[in-house]
Amino acid sequence: MKIFQREQRSLFGEILDWMLTPLLLLWPVSLALTWLVAQGIAGKPFDRALEYNAQALSQLLVVSQPHQAQFSLPLPAREIMRADDSDQVYYQVRGAHGELLSGDTDLPLPPVDEKPAEGPVHLRDDEMRGLDVRVAYLWVSLDLPGNPLALVQVAETREKRSVLAAEIIKGVMLPQFVILPLAVLLVWLALVRGIQPLKQLEERIRARTPDDLSPLDEKAVPLEVAPLVSSVNDLLTRLKDSIATQKRFLADAAHQLKTPLAGLRMQADLAQREGTNTAELKRSLQQIGRSSIRATHTVNQLLALARAENSGVSQSLQLCDLARLAMEVVRDSVPRALEKRIDLGYDGAEPGSPGVQIQGNPTLLKELVRNLVENAVHYTPSSDAHPGIITVRILAAPDGQGTLLQVEDNGPGIPPAERELVFQPFYRALGTEADGSGLGLSIVQEIARQHQARVLLEDAHTGALPPGLRVEVWFSSAV
Numbered sequence: 521m522k523i524f525q526r527e528q529r530s531l532f533g534e535i536l537d538w539m540l541t542p543l544l545l546l547w548p549v550s551l552a553l554t555w556l557v558a559q560g561i562a563g564k565p566f567d568r569a570l571e572y573n574a575q576a577l578s579q580l581l582v583v584s585q586p587h588q589a590q591f592s593l594p595l596p597a598r599e600i601m602r603a604d605d606s607d608q609v610y611y612q613v614r615g616a617h618g619e620l621l622s623g624d625t626d627l628p629l630p631p632v633d634e635k636p637a638e639g640p641v642h643l644r645d646d647e648m649r650g651l652d653v654r655v656a657y658l659w660v661s662l663d664l665p666g667n668p669l670a671l672v673q674v675a676e677t678r679e680k681r682s683v684l685a686a687e688i689i690k691g692v693m694l695p696q697f698v699i700l701p702l703a704v705l706l707v708w709l710a711l712v713r714g715i716q717p718l719k720q721l722e723e724r725i726r727a728r729t730p731d732d733l734s735p736l737d738e739k740a741v742p743l744e745v746a747p748l749v750s751s752v753n754d755l756l757t758r759l760k761d762s763i764a765t766q767k768r769f770l771a772d773a774a775h776q777l778k779t780p781l782a783g784l785r786m787q788a789d790l791a792q793r794e795g796t797n798t799a800e801l802k803r804s805l806q807q808i809g810r811s812s813i814r815a816t817h818t819v820n821q822l823l824a825l826a827r828a829e830n831s832g833v834s835q836s837l838q839l840c841d842l843a844r845l846a847m848e849v850v851r852d853s854v855p856r857a858l859e860k861r862i863d864l865g866y867d868g869a870e871p872g873s874p875g876v877q878i879q880g881n882p883t884l885l886k887e888l889v890r891n892l893v894e895n896a897v898h899y900t901p902s903s904d905a906h907p908g909i910i911t912v913r914i915l916a917a918p919d920g921q922g923t924l925l926q927v928e929d930n931g932p933g934i935p936p937a938e939r940e941l942v943f944q945p946f947y948r949a950l951g952t953e954a955d956g957s958g959l960g961l962s963i964v965q966e967i968a969r970q971h972q973a974r975v976l977l978e979d980a981h982t983g984a985l986p987p988g989l990r991v992e993v994w995f996s997s998a999v
Contacts, residue, residue, distance in 0.1 A: 532715055539707050547700060554692050555685070562684035563654070566676065570656035571641040573674045577611060578660045581621075581670055589662050589670055591621040607677040610648060616668030624648075627673055630657055636669050651677050717742050721749070733760040781815060784808055837879045842923055842995070843914040844871035845882060849889040850912050853897060857910065861902045864893070868913035868926075875916025878923055878995045880971045888967040891960040892927040892991050900931035925993040928980045933987040939977040968993055 577593070584590045591613045612623035628646045630636075641658045657673040721741055735753040738746050791804040850866045857864035869876045878885075893912060902908030913926040934942055943965045961975075968975045973995045980988030 531718075532711055535711055535714075536707070539711075540704060543700075543703065543707075547696070550696075551689070551693065555689055558685040558688035558692075559681070562681045562688060566681055567643055567654065567656070570643070570654060570674050570676055573609075573611075574641050574656040574658055574672055577613065577674065578658060578672045581613060581660055581662075581672065583663045589615045589621065589664070593622055606679045606683070608651070610653070610673075610675040612671070612673045612675075614671040616662055616664065616670055618671075621670075623673075627675055628655070630671070630673075636671070638669060646675070648675060653677055654681070718745065721745070733757075733763075784812060784815070837881065839877055840880045840882045840885055841871050841877055842885065842925065843869050843873060843876040845886050846889050846912050846914050846925065847871065849886060849893055853890070853893045856894075857897050860897060860900075860908065862897060862900060862908035862910055864897065864910045864912075866912045868915055873916065876914055876923055878971070880995075884967045884970065888964050888993070889925065889927075891963050892925075892993075895960040896927055896929040896931070896989070896991075900929045906930075921996065923995040925995070926990060928988065928990040930980065930984075930988040931986060933979055933989040934977055942977070943975075964991075964993070972996060 577591075580593060581589060581591050610624045610627050612625075612627040613621040615621050627648060630642070630644070636659045638659050638661045641656050644655050644657070646653055646655050653675040654677075655673055655675045657671060659669040660672055661667050662670055717740075721736070724736070733756045735756060736749050738749045738753070741749050788804075788808065791801050791808075846868070847866050850864060854864055889912070893910070896910045900908040900910060908930065910927070910929045913924075913928070915924040915926065916922075917924065942961050945959055945962045965975055973993050976992040976994070978990050978992070980990040
């Protein structure tokens with residue numbers, strides 16, 4: 521239950537609700553308990569007076585001749601018992617055989633299931649003439665043969681008790697009517713003071729410039745807020761790294777596009793010179809064509825990398841047959857491999873085989889395989905003396921806990937010192953004569969990361985010259 525309802529959750533309101541709601545709910549419970557306690561406290565002095573009166577009356581019970589119990593209450597004592605402005609007082613004395621010796625006839629008797637026994641004064645609640653009464657009674661042993669018991673009872677209505685209990689309640693309630701609002705005010709002020717560090721943190725964040733991504737001071741906030749500030753600092757660090765990566769990426773992209781565009785402009789200028797013959801014009805057009813192909817390839821790779829980084833693959837996972845995807849990429853790449861006289865083939869598990877199905881994004885997985893195959897075709901030289909060979913494999917782990925993609929060639933390979941660097945955008949291994957954008961392995965790494973896969977580079981033929989390159993991508997989510 522909440523006393524204060526809001527459309528938008530407020531930390532101040534939540535804490536205030538949880539502090540005031542129990543306070544306001546316990547207040548009437550406290551009053552009810554106070555009333556019960558007051559009733560007990562108010563009744564104790566009057567119960568003692570009733571006990572005293574019952575004992576005093578029992579002293580007036582005597583045995584006369586011939587062996588008969590008698591009770592005589594002097595008139596002054598009778599008047600004293602009746603002299604009460606608030607309550608009615610009744611008494612009753614019965615002999616050994618239950619006969620009425622004195623007092624009110626209609627005063628109720630003790631419970632039937634109670635066995636008469638001489639002893640201390642007993643108290644009970646009862647009703648007489650439609651009024652609630654408090655009764656004190658005791659059994660008195662008579663000096664007669666068999667020691668029979670006589671009954672002495674004194675009853676009193678409960679008006680004085682109720683009046684005294686009400687006075688006690690008033691004495692307790694009136695201070696609470698002052699204390700409760702004061703307690704609410706103090707709670708309010710304490711909460712305002714308690715959340716002040718949050719407001720100060722908000723002011724410090726608002727005062728920052730848009731380019732200020734430095735971490736917040738965790739020591740300047742309360743201990744409970746420190747984990748939140750730590751998370752914000754982690755977010756700021758990642759955001760700073762992301763912005764730096766984007767700036768570097770844009771700078772590199774602009775630099776990579778500048779070269780083919782400058783070549784296009786230069787060849788166009790050469791083709792427009794006066795006196796240009798047909799052969800020179802044809803050569804310029806060929807250069808323009810190659811530059812446009814290079815620019816188009818770079819743009820396509822940039823778009824592929826951007827698509828991989830922002831794909832949200834975790835929201836579009838489905839069961840993918842990696843063997844089938846690899847075979848489709850190989851089939852699509854065969855014409856390009858034939859142009860370079862490269863032997864491109866697939867050697868691995870068949871589609872539908874156990875262990876080659878994984879959870880992933882089929883479009884991105886196909887892009888990963890295509891980039892590996894295109895890189896291999898692009899950087900593998902081929903001649904009659906040393907024909908280029910590229911093999912694509914899909915293998916299921918023996919324990920059924922993963923799937924392995926291999927793309928192996930017999931090209932120049934990548935030196936071990938540069939195998940970490942080639943995953944950076946636009947980086948190309950030193951001594952590489954082939955023309956490329958340097959984005960293929962960056963795209964592979966990003967797609968593999970989104971599928972919780974590992975990418976490894978190693979020599980395909982250790983000790984041979986050239987050593988070739990084997991790229992392995994381990995997927996751990998085989999089905």
